[in-house]
Amino acid sequence: MKTCTISRLACAVLLAWMTPSLLAATATSETASIGLKSTKEKGIVSIMTDPVLSGGRLVLKIVALNPTAQPLQLRAEDVHVFTAAGKEVPLMSLDALIAEAKGEQRASQSMDSAHQASNYSRPQTSTSNSGELNVTGITGANDAVGRAVSQRSRSETDGPVDPAVQQQVDALKAGILQTREVPPGKADGAQVVTDKIKFGRKEEKALRVVVSFNGEDHEFNFEAPPAK
Numbered sequence: 001m002k003t004c005t006i007s008r009l010a011c012a013v014l015l016a017w018m019t020p021s022l023l024a025a026t027a028t029s030e031t032a033s034i035g036l037k038s039t040k041e042k043g044i045v046s047i048m049t050d051p052v053l054s055g056g057r058l059v060l061k062i063v064a065l066n067p068t069a070q071p072l073q074l075r076a077e078d079v080h081v082f083t084a085a086g087k088e089v090p091l092m093s094l095d096a097l098i099a100e101a102k103g104e105q106r107a108s109q110s111m112d113s114a115h116q117a118s119n120y121s122r123p124q125t126s127t128s129n130s131g132e133l134n135v136t137g138i139t140g141a142n143d144a145v146g147r148a149v150s151q152r153s154r155s156e157t158d159g160p161v162d163p164a165v166q167q168q169v170d171a172l173k174a175g176i177l178q179t180r181e182v183p184p185g186k187a188d189g190a191q192v193v194t195d196k197i198k199f200g201r202k203e204e205k206a207l208r209v210v211v212s213f214n215g216e217d218h219e220f221n222f223e224a225p226p227a228k
Helices: 008-018 029-034 094-102 106-110 151-155 163-175
Strands: 036-040 043-049 059-065 072-075 079-083 179-182 187-193 206-213 216-223
Touching: 029 043, 029 216, 036 216, 043 206, 043 216, 059 072, 059 079, 059 206, 072 187, 094 163, 179 187
Parallel strands: none
Antiparallel strands: 036 043, 043 059, 059 187, 072 179, 079 206, 206 216
């Protein structure tokens, strides 16, 4: 049997190109904010990011198209976000986001007003004449940049919940992905919000998102949106 006689450096380069995470091209952050699509035999998944990180967090819209004759589930636990170094970035739970809206997490009081709960409204999904998913109807955190989060201080009292805060809570419950049933031949989706993303000093500022849908993994690689 012939042995490999190429240099160690050449071997290292070859192995790097064989790494699965590098096989997919990395899209620009601008492209990711417009929308990325993955088409496979058992389903189609599209994602769209907000143009900027919201308080260091990624706001991600996910829409799945079910081409089968049976209903399918799109679940929050099937969405995973990784840094370029392979470190997984946790998703914020619905309870944590609601707690922030109510002002129960004191640390959230200094958060940028762009990260209000009302920013995560339920996406409106549709398909074009060619059958491609349209994720442009999903609204994100950039819709409410500049609004003050005045409701939080009032909601920390023992009095009734401020109506504006309750509206934010209702929007969270409707828009944040938990478990959503996608009907046959239809598209549906919701939004996820990551924890604050921390990159190493020399680490590439890129992200990899993997969405498992109907037994298939849909992978998306893109540059991280800039911080606001």
